[in-house]
Amino acid sequence: MYLKSLIKPFIYLSFLTKLIYALQTDCDTLSDLYKEFETESKISWPEHSTECCSVQGITCKNDRIVSINLQRQGFKGKISEKIGLFSELTFLDLRYNEISGTIPDTISSLPKLTSLNFGANFKINGSIPKALCSLDSLSNLYLYQNELSGTIPECLGSLPKLEELCLDSNKLTGHIPSSIGKLSKLKHLDLENNKLSGIIPENFSKLDKLEIINLQGNEDLIGELPEIKNVNDCSYANTSLCVKDGTKTCHNNLRKCEAKDTEKVLEYNKTNSKISVDDDVDDDVEGDDNKNDNDNPKKGKSGSGSTVITIILLLLLLILIGVGGFFLYKRSKKGDDNNEDDNSIKRSQSKKTILPFRNEPSIQRLQSQRTEKSFIVLSPKLEEETPPPKLTLDDTIFNYVDVKNNKGDISLNEDSKMSKSSVGIKTQEQYQNHMQYQDLLHNQSYYLE
Structure with a gap:
């Protein structure tokens, strides 16, 4: 047309x-x-x-x-x-x-x-x-x-x-x-x-x-x-x-x-x-x-x-056709660039990895039958000229319950880097969260989004 x-x-x-x-x-x-x-x-x-x-x-x-x-x-x-x-x-x-x-x-x-x-x-x-x-x-x-x-x-x-x-x-x-x-x-x-x-x-x-x-x-x-x-x-x-x-x-x-x-x-x-x-x-x-x-x-x-x-x-006529073709080409190329950006966003979103993140500020929340969880979204590190910053997390948010207290009370352990033998692990789910945290500390292919 x-x-x-x-x-x-x-x-x-x-x-x-x-x-x-x-x-x-x-x-x-x-x-x-x-x-x-x-x-x-x-x-x-x-x-x-x-x-x-x-x-x-x-x-x-x-x-x-x-x-x-x-x-x-x-x-x-x-x-x-x-x-x-x-x-x-x-x-x-x-x-x-x-x-x-x-x-x-x-x-x-x-x-x-x-x-x-x-x-x-x-x-x-x-x-x-x-x-x-x-x-x-x-x-x-x-x-x-x-x-x-x-x-x-x-x-x-x-x-x-x-x-x-x-x-x-x-x-x-x-x-x-x-x-x-x-x-x-x-x-x-x-x-x-x-x-x-x-x-x-x-x-x-x-x-x-x-x-x-x-x-x-x-x-x-x-x-x-x-x-x-x-x-x-x-x-x-x-x-x-x-x-x-x-x-x-x-x-x-x-x-x-x-x-x-x-x-x-x-x-x-x-x-x-x-x-x-x-x-x-x-x-x-x-x-x-x-x-x-x-x-x-x-x-x-x-x-x-x-x-x-x-x-x-x-x-x-040839000049006008050439000019018109040039603008059509630029317009088409711009649309292709937009589509490519959308596709890259979709690909980025499709590769996101979701890991459980324990967010329990009180003892009562641990004892409840229903454990409330929040999630952090991690994305694969893209291959760019400048690599993304390395992962840093606050260790204090991964404290675990010490079930070996003689008084029967449940208390928080302030050392976030304890091994499984020195930390009271109450459930299998806590153990899995602990292992995922250890992996995150040593895995530099992920970054916080």
Whole structure:
């Protein structure tokens, strides 16, 4: 019940957020995009309207933006996270601006996007996001002339409709993914002027529709160039690639392969196989989810389109649940401590030992048929750091009757430590009380309560 009371406000808040998004038009989202680009002065349409559809470079269909062509607009800021709200967008061109920062993952929420061009902004950095791998409709991807680093995602080879892939003039490292050789519709591949190394995958020979390939400027590319049938425009300058004698593929006057080229390839394959094994181990540690995201980008669509507001709401929800859980835990622990105290008292009471204690201040009380007794309650000594005080009793309260008086009178014996032979014991009960008293004097495992 407590958790339900915490979650209920967030359910209402989430519902209100959806209503707000429902009221927000594509023109409102475009306004947010302009604000991130530091060009508020170019916003010429009112809020919650569709008048932005008449702006140059913006194309709408049924009041939804389907095309954004804003090249050479002088944009400087970052790409807004809200770009993922253009769910009907098919064309996005922001080339030749001065956009900086990273490409947001929310771009994966554009399922109808066919062409994406962030080229020649020169300041877009970070890695190529794997979120791009979920754009199944994408046919053209242009990210050239920026500051992108890291490796080329293997999952880019899973885009079924990709025809043009231009990643040239960045700072990309690592090898060319073999998955690129699975892009059956690829016509144009440009990876020049990066820091790529290794060999060209052999399955490039299966790219039957590839017409243009440009790999120049990657000095660490080695080995033999595969036979790629239909290429008519190629560039491999400033690489260490070679071709075998008699090749018919476009090679732009590459040198013939020698024995040292074979040795380099063998050494690279040996090193790369070790790296691949290490990478596989790392992938297993990270979990199957990450692996599936790379190999099957369709799976990433369900959670990659969340907005900043939704993330904040989820964080607040987690914080409140954590605080509520903490107080519940403290409350439960306090109750357990109380129960433990009660149980200890009960256990202590259950272990109490009751011994008879003779309390007879007069001779007449001894001679009466009914002997009145009082009791003292003794408890076992608990195992504590400080032991309880030792037992001390007043010996005078255990005086006994001397029945050997010649006058027949009964008198009190003042010596409390007499043995049985020197003390007149009238009854068996007196003897038992006397023995219990002796035991108490020498037994330190009991204390008065």
